[in-house]
Amino acid sequence: xxxPVQRQAEIVELSPVGAYHRLVLRAEGIAERVLPGHFAALxxxxxxxxxxxxxxxxxxRADPAEATVEVVFAEAGRGTRALARQRVGDVVDVVAPLGNxxxxxxxxxxxxxxxxxxxxxxxxxxxxxxxxxxGSVGFILGASTADRLFGxxxxxxxxxxxxxxxxxxxYGIRGQITLPLTEAMRAIxxxxxxxxxxxxxxxxxAEVCAREGVRCFTAVEQTMACGVGVCMSCVxxxxxxxxxxxxxxxxxxxxxxxxxxxxxxxxxxxxxxxxGAAAMGGC
Amino acid sequence: xxxxDRTVFVNTAAASTGGTGVPSESxxxxxxxxxxxxxxxxxxxSGCAGxxxxxxxxxxxxxxxxxxxxxxxxxxxxGRPTPRMAETPSGMLNGIGLQGSxxxxxxxxxxxxxxxxxxxxxxxxxxxxxxxxxxxxxALNGQPGVVGLEVNLSCPNADNSGLVxxxxxxxxxxxxxxxxxxxEPTLPVYAKLAPDVTSITxxxxxxxxxxxxxxxxxxxxxxxxxxxxxxxxxLAGVVxxxxxxxxxxxxVGCVYAVHAAMRAGECAAVPxxxxxxxxxxxxxxEFVLAGASGVAVGTAIFNDPTAPLRVLDELREALAAxxxxxxxxxxxxxxxx
Numbered sequence: 380x381x382x383p384v385q386r387q388a389e390i391v392e393l394s395p396v397g398a399y400h401r402l403v404l405r406a407e408g409i410a411e412r413v414l415p416g417h418f419a420a421l422x423x424x425x426x427x428x429x430x431x432x433x434x435x436x437x438x439x440r441a442d443p444a445e446a447t448v449e450v451v452f453a454e455a456g457r458g459t460r461a462l463a464r465q466r467v468g469d470v471v472d473v474v475a476p477l478g479n480x481x482x483x484x485x486x487x488x489x490x491x492x493x494x495x496x497x498x499x500x501x502x503x504x505x506x507x508x509x510x511x512x513x514g515s516v517g518f519i520l521g522a523s524t525a526d527r528l529f530g531x532x533x534x535x536x537x538x539x540x541x542x543x544x545x546x547x548x549x550y551g552i553r554g555q556i557t558l559p560l561t562e563a564m565r566a567i568x569x570x571x572x573x574x575x576x577x578x579x580x581x582x583x584x585a586e587v588c589a590r591e592g593v594r595c596f597t598a599v600e601q602t603m604a605c606g607v608g609v610c611m612s613c614v615x616x617x618x619x620x621x622x623x624x625x626x627x628x629x630x631x632x633x634x635x636x637x638x639x640x641x642x643x644x645x646x647x648x649x650x651x652x653x654x655g656a657a658a659m660g661g662c
Numbered sequence: 663x664x665x666x667d668r669t670v671f672v673n674t675a676a677a678s679t680g681g682t683g684v685p686s687e688s689x690x691x692x693x694x695x696x697x698x699x700x701x702x703x704x705x706x707x708s709g710c711a712g713x714x715x716x717x718x719x720x721x722x723x724x725x726x727x728x729x730x731x732x733x734x735x736x737x738x739x740x741g742r743p744t745p746r747m748a749e750t751p752s753g754m755l756n757g758i759g760l761q762g763s764x765x766x767x768x769x770x771x772x773x774x775x776x777x778x779x780x781x782x783x784x785x786x787x788x789x790x791x792x793x794x795x796x797x798x799x800x801a802l803n804g805q806p807g808v809v810g811l812e813v814n815l816s817c818p819n820a821d822n823s824g825l826v827x828x829x830x831x832x833x834x835x836x837x838x839x840x841x842x843x844x845x846e847p848t849l850p851v852y853a854k855l856a857p858d859v860t861s862i863t864x865x866x867x868x869x870x871x872x873x874x875x876x877x878x879x880x881x882x883x884x885x886x887x888x889x890x891x892x893x894x895x896x897l898a899g900v901v902x903x904x905x906x907x908x909x910x911x912x913x914v915g916c917v918y919a920v921h922a923a924m925r926a927g928e929c930a931a932v933p934x935x936x937x938x939x940x941x942x943x944x945x946x947x948e949f950v951l952a953g954a955s956g957v958a959v960g961t962a963i964f965n966d967p968t969a970p971l972r973v974l975d976e977l978r979e980a981l982a983a984x985x986x987x988x989x990x991x992x993x994x995x996x997x998x999x
Contacts, residue, residue, distance in 0.1 A: 385967060427752075430749070431749065432965065605964040609710060611758045614744060626761060631716065655737070655739040655741070658735070659740055659741070
């Protein structure tokens with residue numbers, strides 16, 4: 380797990396990218412620690428405490444030479460709207476890097492990146508690492524509509540093996556991201572699949588991978604209050620190495636988790652075989 | 663009115679030091695705790711700092727007066743399903759359900775780690791029955807690092823149709839008495855009180871009569887957030903606890919009322935640990951002036967993991983700027999009017 384630091388970071392760039400915002404922050408001591416799959420937790424309102432909770436975003440790029448990290452976010456509520464209204468030169472309180480990064484295969488391997496919406500954010504750095512060590516990557520990028528896609532050109536710069544799906548057919552293949560998944564896995568002889576995006580999509584991808592017998596790592600996103608492991612808000616049921624299922628924190632035990640260990644169907648529930656479920660009578 | 667327009671009144675005792683302020687580094691922050699003292703008044707609020715490991719990446723735990731653990735119960739608990747949290751104006755609503763690995767795991771795996779780091783640990787304990795609280799207290803006897811027990815009375819009483827122990831003076835009394843009986847005599851026992859009661863002063867009195875060496879005030883306030891898109895309560899557990907700056911005046915009011923009862927001689931005087939929405943040293947000073955000799959930083963940690971140490975520094979500055987040479991000179995001073 381990453382060793383996070385807290386910094387007052389200067390905004391060096393804030394620009395729209397499709398339906399999203401690209402935010403580049405400069406702060407010492409963060410970029411060199413970032414691995415693909417790490418995230419940053421940004422305070423959105425330090426002034427008066429009216430909006431207390433940090434917003435977590437996957438790191439897209441980290442540049443140690445420039446001491447910058449880049450995150451991408453969608454405007455979804457008051458916090459992200461406030462962030463989108465910041466200006467270059469403003470200072471943002473950042474805690475990063477956070478979480479467990481994606482495990483990377485040793486040696487050359489063929490990997491398929493599956494990204495829903497702007498879920499591709501943490502996958503490009505990963506694709507770079509894998510190709511650097513002689514591996515190859517393919518991409519499937521999916522979204523509900525064309526304007527919600529992220530990183531199509533960036534993926535094409537990496538590899539000709541790029542498939543795009545939109546649910547309304549406004550770009551690429553019409554349908555869900557899992558539609559071309561099995562075929563794409565077979566076509567590039569994927570040894571591992573990395574998935575990032577909405578929980579329903581991750582579940583669907585993990586199920587296909589299980590059927591195909593291919594390893595699958597998922598970057599989960601659950602609502603967080605702190606991002607550092609103390610609030611216990613972002614838990615989801617995961618089968619441990621010892622075979623026992625527990626509610627684990629997606630911030631410090633994830634966000635990159637083996638898709639076959641996550642009990643996707645039980646997210647939002649406390650099934651009776653979870654450790655400590657029997658004690659949940661009272662508070 | 664802005665802060666800059668206001669006159670900052672200084673402690674009248676400051677006249678003897680010949681100025682309106684004292685050097686901040688010389689402020690004596692020694693804080694009454696149970697029958698003894700801690701090096702400074704700042705702790706973490708239970709449930710906002712885990713068992714310390716995560717926070718230790720951001721601040722040296724030994725520099726805090728103490729660290730209050732997440733509430734520990736006899737057996738492991740999965741906690742409630744998600745969603746467990748909703749952000750609210752100047753605060754948040756949480757319904758975690760006291761997820762934890764149980765007292766045995768805590769004593770074997772967490773406490774030794776804390777003790778090695780020189781942390782002074784205030785262990786929060788709870789149970790569904792009086793004997794559960796006592797079992798936790800017994801397991802902590804003789805363990806390293808423990809400076810006190812905090813009895814979390816906001817847990818439903820399995821023997822009383824799920825009403826929390828803090829809800830009435832009699833059940834609160836029974837729990838505190840049971841813990842006081844089994845805990846090491848030198849270990850202070852703090853009762854953590856709930857604000858949503860008819861008279862927090864009556865509950866406080868009952869706890870002190872039962873042998874509480876201190877009072878922690880306040881726990882979260884119960885609330886519900888409705889998701890207007892799904893048309894359902896936002897939390898899976900429906901009701902959650904409200905915390906953060908939004909509840910600060912409620913918390914200060916509870917501390918003020920109980921301290922007033924102590925001054926009036928209606929309740930034996932014991933130290934009060936004040937908490938509820940403390941985000942800055944100025945906020946902490948409010949609690950001190952209302953009657954708290956210790957303060958806990960809770961939800962603010964989610965915003966700023968270094969908040970407890972920052973609040974300590976800011977409190978020291980705030981005391982110095984008002985001419986207080988000692989923390990204890992400021993405790994309850996708002997009652998002198």
